[in-house]
Amino acid sequence: MVALVIGLALFFDFTNGFHDTANAMATPIATGAIKPKTAVTLAAILNLVGAFLSTEVAKTVSGGIIREGSDGVQITPEIIFAGLMGAILWNMVTWLKGLPSSSSHALFGGLIGAAIAGIGFNSINLEGLLQKVILPAIFAPLIAGIVAYICTRLAYALTSRHDPETGSKLTQKRGGFRTGQIFTSSLVALAHGTNDAQKTMGIITLVLIAAGTQAPGSGPQFWVIAACALAIAIGTYAGGWRIIRTMGAGLTEVKPAQGFAAETSTASAILASSHLGFALSTTQVASGSVIGSGMGRRGTSVRWNMVGKIALGWLFTLPAAGLVGALTALLVKTGVVGVLIAAIAGTAAVLFMFFYSRKSAVGHHNAIEVEEAGQAVRFAKKKAMARARAKAKAHARTSAEANTSAGATTGANTSAAADTRADANTNAEANSDTEAEAVTTKDAQR
Amino acid sequence: MKWLELLTVAGATLAAAVTVVVLYSLGVRLTAIAGDVRQASPGMKRSLAFLCFGLCGLAVLFGLYLIIPYFSG
Numbered sequence: 001m002v003a004l005v006i007g008l009a010l011f012f013d014f015t016n017g018f019h020d021t022a023n024a025m026a027t028p029i030a031t032g033a034i035k036p037k038t039a040v041t042l043a044a045i046l047n048l049v050g051a052f053l054s055t056e057v058a059k060t061v062s063g064g065i066i067r068e069g070s071d072g073v074q075i076t077p078e079i080i081f082a083g084l085m086g087a088i089l090w091n092m093v094t095w096l097k098g099l100p101s102s103s104s105h106a107l108f109g110g111l112i113g114a115a116i117a118g119i120g121f122n123s124i125n126l127e128g129l130l131q132k133v134i135l136p137a138i139f140a141p142l143i144a145g146i147v148a149y150i151c152t153r154l155a156y157a158l159t160s161r162h163d164p165e166t167g168s169k170l171t172q173k174r175g176g177f178r179t180g181q182i183f184t185s186s187l188v189a190l191a192h193g194t195n196d197a198q199k200t201m202g203i204i205t206l207v208l209i210a211a212g213t214q215a216p217g218s219g220p221q222f223w224v225i226a227a228c229a230l231a232i233a234i235g236t237y238a239g240g241w242r243i244i245r246t247m248g249a250g251l252t253e254v255k256p257a258q259g260f261a262a263e264t265s266t267a268s269a270i271l272a273s274s275h276l277g278f279a280l281s282t283t284q285v286a287s288g289s290v291i292g293s294g295m296g297r298r299g300t301s302v303r304w305n306m307v308g309k310i311a312l313g314w315l316f317t318l319p320a321a322g323l324v325g326a327l328t329a330l331l332v333k334t335g336v337v338g339v340l341i342a343a344i345a346g347t348a349a350v351l352f353m354f355f356y357s358r359k360s361a362v363g364h365h366n367a368i369e370v371e372e373a374g375q376a377v378r379f380a381k382k383k384a385m386a387r388a389r390a391k392a393k394a395h396a397r398t399s400a401e402a403n404t405s406a407g408a409t410t411g412a413n414t415s416a417a418a419d420t421r422a423d424a425n426t427n428a429e430a431n432s433d434t435e436a437e438a439v440t441t442k443d444a445q446r
Numbered sequence: 447m448k449w450l451e452l453l454t455v456a457g458a459t460l461a462a463a464v465t466v467v468v469l470y471s472l473g474v475r476l477t478a479i480a481g482d483v484r485q486a487s488p489g490m491k492r493s494l495a496f497l498c499f500g501l502c503g504l505a506v507l508f509g510l511y512l513i514i515p516y517f518s519g
Contacts, residue, residue: 143456147456147464150460151463154467155467158471158472158474159471159478161475161479174474176474177474194513257471261463261467264467268466269459271509271510272459272462273455275512275513
């Protein structure tokens with residue numbers, strides 16, 4: 001049982017890394033600062049390093065939410081098994097949907113559900129739950145968002161340059177932020193390693209203590225740290241491209257300066273909070289930052305319906321993972337057969353989702369259209385449109401003079417199409433124009 | 447109470463992020479100025495820009511130093 005739980009915990013760690021690559025690497029990939037493959041490799045290495053750096057969070061994880069120890073109830077490996085099952089399944093579902101949901105909340109939700117079903121409602125420390133999970137869940141994205149907003153405004157204000165005499169724009173070299181993004185996104189990946197790998201370490205340590213192979217109150221053993229670090233690094237390398245797409249292009253258009261500001265706020269929020277003992281969700285902080293930086297740049301629109309979808313996903317994370325955890329706990333309670341059924345059903349569900357995802361694979365090659373490409377298309381489109389419009393106007397004038405009122409009633413475009421030989425040129429222009437438009441709208445939908 | 451800690455986290459986040467962003471933005475601005483055609487002392491501006499980037503990096507390293515328990519004990 002202990003071995004099974006450890007294996008499951010490591011698999012959860014893998015999904016966690018998989019799920020959260022987006023937090024660190026979505027914005028630099030979106031702005032073209034780093035190539036997708038390089039980005040995930042970098043993130044994986046930094047996650048590995050980060051996991052070794054600190055074990056502070058591991059010592060406090062899960063403590064305080066479920067009453068353990070002599071005065072409370074004894075948490076068993078079975079409960080943890082059930083909780084992990086809930087967390088993994090929810091992670092897979094949200095990955096399939098491309099929703100950046102919190103892996104930590106999935107873990108907490110699963111454990112809480114399993115504890116309620118397996119032990120009883122009194123096993124839950126409601127005050128601890130409120131303070132450690134619910135409050136940070138509300139404030140983490142808020143703080144990160146506000147900070148990112150301020151930083152984006154600052155970055156743009158400090159780099160905007162106008163000629164004092166003519167008032168025309170001077171070169172701003174905002175592309176310089178792209179280089180900075182490499183460092184800030186690395187910082188986020190590092191922060192993620194110090195934070196999220198710890199959660200699994202905490203769980204495995206909890207299991208070892210519960211099974212009696214490790215003294216209570218001691219920190220994680222070295223092989224646990226190494227295994228967790230490796231699992232999260234491999235997961236990160238595998239890359240959750242669906243979520244990268246959502247974070248990098250679904251919420252708002254990200255420019256280098258915005259990405260820089262967002263990543264800086266994400267990294268400082270995660271590092272500050274984990275240092276001061278708050279278990280923040282990396283995902284929520286990162287999403288909050290991206291939204292905040294989207295609001296900070298003039299002329300950028302935040303796609304609020306996507307934000308709503310994500311927020312809904314967050315709301316459901318705790319209960320949904322909890323429900324799966326609770327069901328698994330009930331199954332496990334029945335004995336060895338129950339454990340087997342749960343394990344097989346869980347594996348089957350994960351495999352099903354994996355193969356289902358193959359239908360519409362999202363990989364490093366098509367996760368995000370890189371900014372330059374998007375800009376080039378839009379630029380060309382604008383030019384072509386202006387040219388086409390000028391031609392159509394000129395043509396409409398001449399045709400209005402020649403014909404009677406065809407141009408006035410049906411509009412310049414249709415009259416251009418109706419005319420055959422004089423305007424083959426304009427037609428071609430209009431065609432390329434619509435083509436360019438189709439490309440950009442496709443771009444926007446991603 | 448947790449509210450005080452929450453405020454600390456918010457304050458620390460804001461301070462750290464603003465420091466890094468301001469320094470880096472100044473660096474970017476200075477490189478842009480150094481790149482101007484009519485610029486009296488591009489070399490000076492450029493070195494100032496690199497100073498800004500350097501300070502920014504130092505700020506990040508200092509933050510890491512504070513956080514990693516191995517260094518701060």
